[in-house]
Amino acid sequence: MATNVKNDPTRRDFLYVTTAAVGAVGAAAAVWPLIDQMNPDATVKALAVIEADLSAIEVGQSVTFKWRGQPIFIRHRTAAEIETAKAVPLEDMIDPQTDAERVIAGHEQWLVMVGICTHLGCVPLGQKPDDLKGDFNGWFCPCHGSHYDSAGRIRKGPAPKNLLVPPYEFMSDTLVKIG
Amino acid sequence: MSSHSNYNPTNPVEKWFDERLPLIRFSKEHLMDFPTPKNINYWWTMGAVLAIVLVVQIVTGIILAMHYVPNIEMAFDSVEHIRRNVNYGRIIQGTHAVGASMFFFAVYIHMFRGLYYGSYKAPREILWILGVIIFLLMMATSFLGYTLPWGQMSYWGATVITNVFSAIPLVGTPILEFLRGGFVVDNPTLNRFFSLHYLLPFIIAAVVALHIWALHVPGNGNPTGVEVKSNADTIPFHPYYTMKDLFVIVVFFIPFAWFVFFAPDILGHADNYIRANPFVTPAHIVPEWYLLPFYAMLRAVDFDVLFINAKLGGVIVMFGSILILMVLPWLDKSKTRSGNYRPMFKPFFWLFVLNFLMLMYLGAQVAEGIYVILSKVGTAYYFGYFLIVLPILARIETPKPLPNSISESILDKHEAKAAKKIQIGGEGNE
Numbered sequence: 001m002a003t004n005v006k007n008d009p010t011r012r013d014f015l016y017v018t019t020a021a022v023g024a025v026g027a028a029a030a031v032w033p034l035i036d037q038m039n040p041d042a043t044v045k046a047l048a049v050i051e052a053d054l055s056a057i058e059v060g061q062s063v064t065f066k067w068r069g070q071p072i073f074i075r076h077r078t079a080a081e082i083e084t085a086k087a088v089p090l091e092d093m094i095d096p097q098t099d100a101e102r103v104i105a106g107h108e109q110w111l112v113m114v115g116i117c118t119h120l121g122c123v124p125l126g127q128k129p130d131d132l133k134g135d136f137n138g139w140f141c142p143c144h145g146s147h148y149d150s151a152g153r154i155r156k157g158p159a160p161k162n163l164l165v166p167p168y169e170f171m172s173d174t175l176v177k178i179g
Numbered sequence: 180m181s182s183h184s185n186y187n188p189t190n191p192v193e194k195w196f197d198e199r200l201p202l203i204r205f206s207k208e209h210l211m212d213f214p215t216p217k218n219i220n221y222w223w224t225m226g227a228v229l230a231i232v233l234v235v236q237i238v239t240g241i242i243l244a245m246h247y248v249p250n251i252e253m254a255f256d257s258v259e260h261i262r263r264n265v266n267y268g269r270i271i272q273g274t275h276a277v278g279a280s281m282f283f284f285a286v287y288i289h290m291f292r293g294l295y296y297g298s299y300k301a302p303r304e305i306l307w308i309l310g311v312i313i314f315l316l317m318m319a320t321s322f323l324g325y326t327l328p329w330g331q332m333s334y335w336g337a338t339v340i341t342n343v344f345s346a347i348p349l350v351g352t353p354i355l356e357f358l359r360g361g362f363v364v365d366n367p368t369l370n371r372f373f374s375l376h377y378l379l380p381f382i383i384a385a386v387v388a389l390h391i392w393a394l395h396v397p398g399n400g401n402p403t404g405v406e407v408k409s410n411a412d413t414i415p416f417h418p419y420y421t422m423k424d425l426f427v428i429v430v431f432f433i434p435f436a437w438f439v440f441f442a443p444d445i446l447g448h449a450d451n452y453i454r455a456n457p458f459v460t461p462a463h464i465v466p467e468w469y470l471l472p473f474y475a476m477l478r479a480v481d482f483d484v485l486f487i488n489a490k491l492g493g494v495i496v497m498f499g500s501i502l503i504l505m506v507l508p509w510l511d512k513s514k515t516r517s518g519n520y521r522p523m524f525k526p527f528f529w530l531f532v533l534n535f536l537m538l539m540y541l542g543a544q545v546a547e548g549i550y551v552i553l554s555k556v557g558t559a560y561y562f563g564y565f566l567i568v569l570p571i572l573a574r575i576e577t578p579k580p581l582p583n584s585i586s587e588s589i590l591d592k593h594e595a596k597a598a599k600k601i602q603i604g605g606e607g608n609e
Binding site: 032033034036037038039041042043 | 238239242245246260263264265266267268270271
């Protein structure tokens with residue numbers, strides 16, 4: 001050992017470092033399952049995709065579905081509502097988005113959104129005919145007074161974002177797959 | 180025992196902290212610098228293994244409680260849900276179930292170590308009694324936990340063991356109904372068992388803290404049974420014994436992991452995969468392997484003694500078999516601690532170990548014919564060892580001469596080895 005230069009790593013140094021490395025990897029591998037168990041389990045994931053049948057929804061009618069435990073607002077919009085939504089200039093909006101960006105081309109009458117206010121998570125009113133619909137004839141969140149228009153865009157109040165559009169696609173004209 | 184630390188905080192923040200709460204000093208004294216006899220062997224490593232297994236049980240148990248439902252309609256399914264759906268649930272549930280067995284395996288080695296080396300003798304009686312209390316708490320906890328999956332064995336195990344209390348004269352039935360919260364084991368029973376199963380491990384942890392406190396007053400025993408006399412007899416706990424313990428922990432986890440990954444159910448009973456049914460008892464009720472010796476002793480008493488009927492007698496014998504350990508320090512009065520220096524004690528001790536294993540085997544057999552006779556013989560020897568053999572040996576046995584000190588015993592061994600080498604070397608030269 002006396003002949004060993006100080007900076008020269010010894011066989012023992014190598015063993016220390018490799019042992020520590022293997023130990024760290026092992027510890028991490030052992031701890032990961034203890035953490036990952038809190039993530040959504042297989043039964044939760046199995047319900048992460050739903051199919052919604054739209055055939056019974058009349059023009060001007062709204063229906064709420066449940067997807068991943070959250071309300072999904074599906075509205076069969078009238079021609080007048082679509083026109084109003086399209087006519088709004090972008091600069092009038094808090095979170096500017098055109099009506100075309102809120103729907104799927106060819107299915108403009110169907111508005112599909114997560115029915116949770118982007119402010120603090122309440123469920124806005126406006127699904128039932130006699131609900132308050134706010135100043136823009138869409139949805140109104142009673143918790144802190146956010147007004148959404150007929151495309152679900154935030155127009156007035158404390159919410160920062162438009163109502164979220166979930167990932168969805170049309171399986172046929174009257175069947176959508178959400179998730 | 181509080182002056183063996185060389186902790187001298189130089190950093191002003193550490194110094195300030197040390198004067199107000201000497202936490203670092205305490206850890207250094209008790210977890211690192213603690214003077215430990217330099218001759219303790221591998222039988223002394225189970226304490227560390229047990230501490231780790233307790234942590235594993237508590238961590239996996241808290242996780243299982245996040246997914247388990249203590250309700251008779253959902254309990255069985257929720258355990259299956261954990262094993263099939265929860266991420267890594269199969270491994271976490273398996274670790275907890277196998278962990279109970281590994282816990283008892285380690286505790287039995289730990290206890291037999293104590294019995295052989297006389298760890299219960301003065302001045303360590305409180306240390307030993309605290310250990311017996313931990314053992315009792317472990318048995319209660321494992322029994323409560325075994326009820327939770329609500330399978331057939333869970334249900335009938337809970338029924339049979341709670342029925343033990345009905346053996347108490349006069350107040351037996353009211354106590355039984357009080358414990359169960361009903362006329363039979365049912366939803367109230369499951370709910371309270373779950374609550375207590377969550378509570379007891381923390382009480383165990385608290386008693387473990389007292390156990391270690393009681394250990395650190397006289398310090399560790401050692402294979403010679405001769406107390407530490409000078410600094411030459413000891414080495415610091417860290418790194419010498421932390422590393423030795425860590426090595427054993429790694430080795431211990433190999434079979435542990437094998438069970439968890441490849442045979443999580445091998446230590447359990449297939450009947451527990453049948454949902455609990457209060458109308459049908461399984462053909463053959465058997466407790467978990469670690470409770471079998473005591474179960475065998477319960478069943479061995481099938482006769483009345485005076486006014487004590489067989490049922491009460493069995494219960495007294497079963498509880499007595501553990502409670503007798505509490506008074507062991509006053510039954511074995513031999514001044515020599517270590518079995519290494521007790522020529523007459525040794526064969527009786529090893530017979531006691533074999534007898535314990537035989538009772539374990541008998542506990543799993545049907546209560547008929549030769550098995551009953553052997554159970555009676557085994558029970559008799561179990562109690563005879565404590566009540567007759569040890570007190571008599573203390574009077575008549577002439578122990579071998581003890582070494583003057585731990586370091587001397589080590590030097591003697593080396594000299595003997597060296598002498599042997601010279602002898603062999605000499606023969607080679609001829």
